[in-house]
Amino acid sequence: MVGHTTFSVHVDPDKCQGHNRCYSVFPDLFELDDLGMSHEVGAGLVPAGQLSLARLAVANCPEHAISLIEAREAQQ
Amino acid sequence: MTDRHPRVQDFATDFDHTDAAWVADPYPIWDDLRQRCPVAHSDRYGGAWLPVTHELVSEVAYDHEHFTSRSVVVSERRPGPDDLPAPIGVSPPISSDPPFHGVVRRMLLPAFTPKPIAALEPFTRELCRELLEQTSGKKTFDAALEYAQHIPVRVIVKFLGFPQEDADQFRGIIRLVLEEVDLPPEEREERFAAVDEYMDAQIEDHRARPRDDLTSFLLEAEIGGQKLPVEHVRGTMVLLMIAGIDTSWSAIGASLWHLAQHPEDRRRLAAEPGLMDTAVEELLRAYAPVTMARLVTTDFDFHGHPFKEGDWLLLPFPAANRDPAAFENPDLVQLDRVRNRHAAFGLGRHRCLGSNLARMELRVALEEWLARYPDFELSDPAAVTWSAGQVRGPRRLPVTILGGDG
Numbered sequence: 001m002v003g004h005t006t007f008s009v010h011v012d013p014d015k016c017q018g019h020n021r022c023y024s025v026f027p028d029l030f031e032l033d034d035l036g037m038s039h040e041v042g043a044g045l046v047p048a049g050q051l052s053l054a055r056l057a058v059a060n061c062p063e064h065a066i067s068l069i070e071a072r073e074a075q076q
Numbered sequence: 077m078t079d080r081h082p083r084v085q086d087f088a089t090d091f092d093h094t095d096a097a098w099v100a101d102p103y104p105i106w107d108d109l110r111q112r113c114p115v116a117h118s119d120r121y122g123g124a125w126l127p128v129t130h131e132l133v134s135e136v137a138y139d140h141e142h143f144t145s146r147s148v149v150v151s152e153r154r155p156g157p158d159d160l161p162a163p164i165g166v167s168p169p170i171s172s173d174p175p176f177h178g179v180v181r182r183m184l185l186p187a188f189t190p191k192p193i194a195a196l197e198p199f200t201r202e203l204c205r206e207l208l209e210q211t212s213g214k215k216t217f218d219a220a221l222e223y224a225q226h227i228p229v230r231v232i233v234k235f236l237g238f239p240q241e242d243a244d245q246f247r248g249i250i251r252l253v254l255e256e257v258d259l260p261p262e263e264r265e266e267r268f269a270a271v272d273e274y275m276d277a278q279i280e281d282h283r284a285r286p287r288d289d290l291t292s293f294l295l296e297a298e299i300g301g302q303k304l305p306v307e308h309v310r311g312t313m314v315l316l317m318i319a320g321i322d323t324s325w326s327a328i329g330a331s332l333w334h335l336a337q338h339p340e341d342r343r344r345l346a347a348e349p350g351l352m353d354t355a356v357e358e359l360l361r362a363y364a365p366v367t368m369a370r371l372v373t374t375d376f377d378f379h380g381h382p383f384k385e386g387d388w389l390l391l392p393f394p395a396a397n398r399d400p401a402a403f404e405n406p407d408l409v410q411l412d413r414v415r416n417r418h419a420a421f422g423l424g425r426h427r428c429l430g431s432n433l434a435r436m437e438l439r440v441a442l443e444e445w446l447a448r449y450p451d452f453e454l455s456d457p458a459a460v461t462w463s464a465g466q467v468r469g470p471r472r473l474p475v476t477i478l479g480g481d482g
Contacts, residue, residue, distance in 0.1 A: 017427040020190060024353060024435075035182060036189040036432075059415040060357065062423055 237289025326469020
């Protein structure tokens with residue numbers, strides 16, 4: 001049985017300082033509030049085929065505010 | 077200006093960021109200190125410390141208990157009783173500490189998000205094209221003096237809503253604040269007073285005729301239902317002008333200095349325009365212009381060093397960006413570097429408010445330059461000079477245009 005792996009991102013609001021690097025790299029996955037602080041769009045699910053872009057956003061956050069979460073979903 | 081101080085013999089025990097060796101090439105000095113210290117000390121400026129690793133620079137940036145931002149430019153003069161008391165400081169919010177810092181910063185942040193900054197892009201692009209047009213027909217010219225230095229000053233003057241023809245006089249002001257830090261205190265005072273006078277005239281003019289610019293925005297802004305005191309408005313205007321000009325000028329100049337010497341990087345940027353985002357970040361990492369400063373708030377032991385209340389601490393983000401413990405091959409410029417958590421705009425609560433503006437200016441300045449002059453080189457590498465003090469960038473950058481003159 002092959003599991004199906006999904007990835008999502010989460011921005012820690014206590015760490016984000018509004019550098020806006022994630023938004024600049026991947027504007028479809030992150031959104032900014034009025035103060036320029038970042039939040040993942042919706043549940044932060046990384047679209048298929050765009051994992052490398054998500055990783056780039058994570059690896060460019062100076063505050064280490066973004067985590068990449070891997071989830072394995074059992075497939076029937 | 078470096079003549080006023082004796083030359084440094086040992087940077088570990090007697091560092092001076094205005095010393096000629098530091099100004100010419102600080103990277104080997106920081107490498108050496110990283111091996112030997114990594115927190116250097118100096119009795120100059122009344123006592124100062126210098127951590128040079130990414131880890132220690134981060135630790136200080138996040139520590140608002142042992143360090144205050146009340147003064148962020150190291151000079152012979154510490155803030156005295158005549159200055160606005162902490163936590164406001166003379167130029168809020170850079171000189172403010174929490175919790176006041178957060179209140180002032182939140183007031184300013186909306187003006188610096190990507191959307192309002194994008195509105196300044198067409199002006200910036202047009203300005204770059206005009207400046208390049210003025211170099212038309214020249215085989216050799218100074219990229220720092222004739223191109224880079226004009227871009228941020230005219231953009232910030234537009235942003236603040238001052239007359240464009242005043243742009244040139246601001247460069248003298250900035251030199252005073254950032255470079256001439258070893259002037260006698262009385263002389264610095266006098267010249268600061270002239271800056272305040274200019275700002276007061278602008279405030280009066282904007283009060284009489286409000287318009288859609290940053291100065292009017294500050295005059296309208298409220299904290300806790302109250303308009304800001306005039307000292308606060310003036311301090312923030314001075315801050316935005318100073319912080320927004322020398323810094324971006326330096327980043328644009330240093331990037332052109334790099335590209336002049338790396339034809340392979342120029343060709344890559346021309347062939348892969350999509351690389352510009354990571355390229356701009358990599359150039360900011362490698363040639364980060366800004367070193368900040370803090371004052372120690374209380375006597376305490378910092379990793380075995382006896383920090384004393386009132387000591388200066390230089391916070392060299394450019395040194396953090398070259399730390400091999402944080403970046404692979406830190407001295408190598410890789411335009412497609414993937415892992416790049418650089419600290420060019422600082423870390424923590426004082427993250428550069430204008431980082432979106434600076435990035436836009438650097439990107440547009442490089443795009444327009446490369447579109448017009450895809451091939452160029454340094455006319456004379458020995459003729460390049462660098463600024464002294466806490467903002468590092470080329471101040472003389474003679475380049476020779478290769479091929480046609482565009």
